[in-house]
Amino acid sequence: MTLSPHTLRPPLLLPLPLPPTSNRRPPPPASRPRPLHPALARRSRSSVLLARPPRAGAGAGDGGMASHGSHPTLLEHMGRAGAPADLAVLVAHIQAACKRIAALVASPGNADLSRAKPAAGGTAASAAGRDAPKPLDELSNEIILSSLQSSGKVAVVASEENDLPVWMCDDGPYVVVTDPLDGSRNIEVSIPTGTIFGIYDRLVELDQLPLEEKAQLNSLQSGSRLVAAGYILYSSATIFCISFGEGTHGFTLDRSTGEFVLTHPSMQIPPRGQIYSVNDARYFDWPEGLKKYIDTIRQGKGQHPKKYSARYVCSLVADFHRTIIYGGVAMNPRDHLRLVYEANPLSFLAEQAGGRGSDGKTRILSIQPVKLHQRLPLFLGSMEDMLELESYGDVQQKVNPGYDV
Numbered sequence: 354m355t356l357s358p359h360t361l362r363p364p365l366l367l368p369l370p371l372p373p374t375s376n377r378r379p380p381p382p383a384s385r386p387r388p389l390h391p392a393l394a395r396r397s398r399s400s401v402l403l404a405r406p407p408r409a410g411a412g413a414g415d416g417g418m419a420s421h422g423s424h425p426t427l428l429e430h431m432g433r434a435g436a437p438a439d440l441a442v443l444v445a446h447i448q449a450a451c452k453r454i455a456a457l458v459a460s461p462g463n464a465d466l467s468r469a470k471p472a473a474g475g476t477a478a479s480a481a482g483r484d485a486p487k488p489l490d491e492l493s494n495e496i497i498l499s500s501l502q503s504s505g506k507v508a509v510v511a512s513e514e515n516d517l518p519v520w521m522c523d524d525g526p527y528v529v530v531t532d533p534l535d536g537s538r539n540i541e542v543s544i545p546t547g548t549i550f551g552i553y554d555r556l557v558e559l560d561q562l563p564l565e566e567k568a569q570l571n572s573l574q575s576g577s578r579l580v581a582a583g584y585i586l587y588s589s590a591t592i593f594c595i596s597f598g599e600g601t602h603g604f605t606l607d608r609s610t611g612e613f614v615l616t617h618p619s620m621q622i623p624p625r626g627q628i629y630s631v632n633d634a635r636y637f638d639w640p641e642g643l644k645k646y647i648d649t650i651r652q653g654k655g656q657h658p659k660k661y662s663a664r665y666v667c668s669l670v671a672d673f674h675r676t677i678i679y680g681g682v683a684m685n686p687r688d689h690l691r692l693v694y695e696a697n698p699l700s701f702l703a704e705q706a707g708g709r710g711s712d713g714k715t716r717i718l719s720i721q722p723v724k725l726h727q728r729l730p731l732f733l734g735s736m737e738d739m740l741e742l743e744s745y746g747d748v749q750q751k752v753n754p755g756y757d758v
């Protein structure tokens with residue numbers, strides 16, 4: 354595994370032309386700029402003002418710079434919040450990559466790419482010498498990595514798809530952790546998928562260490578040091594939720610212009626929901642505390658005197674997005690989800706929306722990662738539901754026999 358893939362191939366598929374949609378909401382009420390998170394304030398010396406006058410004919414591929422009526426675009430929002438120029442450039446590249454992934458997962462034929470399919474004869478290449486089609490998570494990884502590399506702002510990226518962190522640029526100010534396409538096993542049946550990412554400052558104090566060592570240590574930063582995090586949900590709408598440490602904000606892709614526009618400003622998880630989200634076919638492998646908690650809330654006998662409903666997409670971003678909006682708790686109690694590029698970014702977003710992320714005992718953002726692909730139980734959701742769940746003590750599933758589906 355090389356640490357310097359300067360030969361990254363450009364993604365193979367181009368976005369298809371997208372039809373206009375009518376999924377726009379009425380304009381949000383005018384909001385005053387919020388105070389900057391200290392991490393942003395520290396770096397705002399070179400902040401940018403990205404708001405621009407309306408431009409005729411603005412569309413996909415213009416980097417998100419066009420004004421969009423009374424809905425600020427993502428980059429306009431960053432400009433108004435005083436985000437550093439480097440961070441805005443980086444986010445612009447991430448959003449461009451995610452537009453391509455959105456087109457990819459929605460394109461005809463993607464079912465063929467939903468999992469690895471070796472060419473005839475079991476080799477990676479066909480008789481004609483062409484590569485076998487790559488599964489979508491690999492393609493998405495290539496799209497994200499090539500975008501991050503061309504941003505020039507990333508020192509190192511740690512991805513679910515790479516065994517080791519990928520060193521990109523010695524003076525890149527940021528470190529990115531990412532799951533480029535979560536839930537890809539759902540693609541074949543057109544169920545929502547998502548991209549997750551987290552952004553840290555490069556640890557300049559490690560600059561003199563050998564490449565592998567500084568790549569690893571930069572990628573293993575505690576979630577409490579996140580500068581920004583986000584997810585992109587590819588569903589009936591494509592939604593980009595992001596936090597720079599001053600709230601969690603959601604932007605919806607307007608396919609008529611190619612812009613992510615602010616549709617969910619300052620998202621707040623309701624303090625209490627009435628939905629639990631878990632793969633409960635695993636019930637008999639759960640510990641007593643978790644069984645008791647779920648049995649109790651199902652019957653409306655918990656702290657909230659209402660019977661809970663179950664929802665489980667089995668696609669982390671979709672389950673989390675619903676939980677942020679409706680409240681409740683989304684969980685995977687076994688050691689399955691990854692601390693560095695799944696649990697940390699989503700916990701950061703949950704906290705910024707007034708919720709909580711924990712492993713059933715401990716606040717996720719206070720756990721020091723020791724391995725890049727470290728797995729753990731993950732519980733995310735409304736503050737009151739989370740505290741009630743954790744009060745049962747014994748909620749982490751220790752038995753993890755491996756499941757076929």
Ligand SMILES: O=P(O)(O)OC[C@H]1O[C@](O)(COP(=O)(O)O)[C@@H](O)[C@@H]1O
Pocket residue numbers: 535536537538632667668669670685687689756758
């Ligand atoms: O099989 P389980 O325990 O229900 O896990 C489902 C979870 O695994 C994921 O599919 C991620 O798993 P992978 O990293 O193996 O793709 C999530 O999207 C989903 O929330």
